[in-house]
Amino acid sequence: MTSERAWDWVDGIAHRLIHRAARRAPDSLSDRLEEEWLADLASQRGSIQRLRFALGCCWATNVIAHEHALAALPVAGSTAGQGHFIHAHRDDSPFFTGRTITFVLVALLHAALLYGLAMGLGPQIRKIIVGPLTTRIIEPPPRSTSLSVPRATMSSSRIILPPQDRIPPIEPDPPDMIKGAVGEPVQPKFPPPLANVVNRVQGGPGIGFPSTDDFYPDASIRLEEKGLVTVQVCVDGRGRLTSEPTIVQSTGSSRLEEGALRLAKAGSGHYRATTEDGRPVDSCYPFRIRFDLRNR
Amino acid sequence: MSKRDRDVRMSLQTLKVLEAFLENPTDELSGADVLQRCRLASGTLYPILLRLESAGWFVSRWESIDPSSAGRPRRRFYRLTPTGLRRASEVFAGFGRGVLA
Numbered sequence: 001m002t003s004e005r006a007w008d009w010v011d012g013i014a015h016r017l018i019h020r021a022a023r024r025a026p027d028s029l030s031d032r033l034e035e036e037w038l039a040d041l042a043s044q045r046g047s048i049q050r051l052r053f054a055l056g057c058c059w060a061t062n063v064i065a066h067e068h069a070l071a072a073l074p075v076a077g078s079t080a081g082q083g084h085f086i087h088a089h090r091d092d093s094p095f096f097t098g099r100t101i102t103f104v105l106v107a108l109l110h111a112a113l114l115y116g117l118a119m120g121l122g123p124q125i126r127k128i129i130v131g132p133l134t135t136r137i138i139e140p141p142p143r144s145t146s147l148s149v150p151r152a153t154m155s156s157s158r159i160i161l162p163p164q165d166r167i168p169p170i171e172p173d174p175p176d177m178i179k180g181a182v183g184e185p186v187q188p189k190f191p192p193p194l195a196n197v198v199n200r201v202q203g204g205p206g207i208g209f210p211s212t213d214d215f216y217p218d219a220s221i222r223l224e225e226k227g228l229v230t231v232q233v234c235v236d237g238r239g240r241l242t243s244e245p246t247i248v249q250s251t252g253s254s255r256l257e258e259g260a261l262r263l264a265k266a267g268s269g270h271y272r273a274t275t276e277d278g279r280p281v282d283s284c285y286p287f288r289i290r291f292d293l294r295n296r
Numbered sequence: 297m298s299k300r301d302r303d304v305r306m307s308l309q310t311l312k313v314l315e316a317f318l319e320n321p322t323d324e325l326s327g328a329d330v331l332q333r334c335r336l337a338s339g340t341l342y343p344i345l346l347r348l349e350s351a352g353w354f355v356s357r358w359e360s361i362d363p364s365s366a367g368r369p370r371r372r373f374y375r376l377t378p379t380g381l382r383r384a385s386e387v388f389a390g391f392g393r394g395v396l397a
Contacts, residue, residue, distance in 0.1 A: 039368065039370060039372070063339070064342070
């Protein structure tokens with residue numbers, strides 16, 4: 001239905017309302033009111049205004065009929081329109097108050113909504129408002145293929161074992177030390193060295209140990225999570241894990257802790273065993289893993 | 297003052313209608329003209345016009361055209377009677393003296 005036809009339809013309703021209102025008026029006034037109202041209807045601008053005028057005429061009919069019924073003398077129609085005895089005992093309360101217009105608008109809105117729901121327009125409107133659901137796949141950033149290439153900043157990303165008073169200075173880290181992990185002083189949570197050990201060198205991640213980047217959880221990268229995770233591992237003389245690694249301390253998220261445990265497990269066989277007087281022995285020790293996006 | 301005069305209730309809307317006619321008492325106004333001047337609803341205006349006409353304040357007549365040749369209905373014109381003019385003037389003068397306030 002075009003808008004022009006819609007307005008014609010509204011005008012048709014206005015005319016029918018006036019015909020209906022005039023028929024309900026007292027017989028002596030019916031023809032006069034119909035012709036007068038139709039003439040004045042044509043003077044109204046806009047279909048909405050004409051519809052409003054016609055609705056007002058319906059209300060006017062009620063008032064006129066009421067006053068006519070209260071008249072003491074019958075109405076005597078004349079071409080001059082004189083001789084009517086209509087007494088005013090009724091308030092001239094306007095029919096189209098703001099409240100009435102609001103009520104009509106709300107009623108029309110409800111009717112439109114019910115019509116739309118009945119015609120199945122709800123899902124279409126929802127599609128227009130919400131829009132089609134799209135899945136966006138976020139590609140992870142490309143990873144470095146080199147597992148153990150040291151960088152110039154590796155001085156701040158190495159694993160340093162906890163200081164021990166009786167242990168000589170730690171040897172320089174091999175060039176294939178995992179990157180992204182920074183050693184910081186760890187509180188001594190391992191048993192103190194035995195008294196009869198003359199020279200004990202604590203083990204740690206050795207040659208071929210996996211890179212931290214390979215175990216940096218993707219979700220943590222997207223969320224820009226970073227932190228330190230201290231992992232306790234028990235390693236035999238050949239650098240293999242003898243038990244499940246455990247988290248000793250963590251400043252990061254649970255995702256980073258999970259990544260640290262996977263890294264620790266993947267490094268089995270690549271740990272440097274603790275040596276006592278140069279002989280590798282089974283031992284447990286903690287080491288820290290730093291997850292830092294700056295190293296990526 | 298006749299009984300019919302006393303029966304005309306001076307509501308705010310009635311005063312607006314009278315004021316529109318008093319601007320130029322000799323003018324004839326249709327209902328559409330009064331609607332435009334007074335900004336009243338049609339449901340309010342026409343009972344007032346009929347009421348004032350019944351009370352003898354207004355007279356009305358049909359527009360002098362042939363509806364069939366003009367292609368539209370005739371309009372109804374209203375005009376103040378001498379009695380209506382006097383009474384309406386008294387009403388507004390009374391407002392000025394605070395009598396009907």
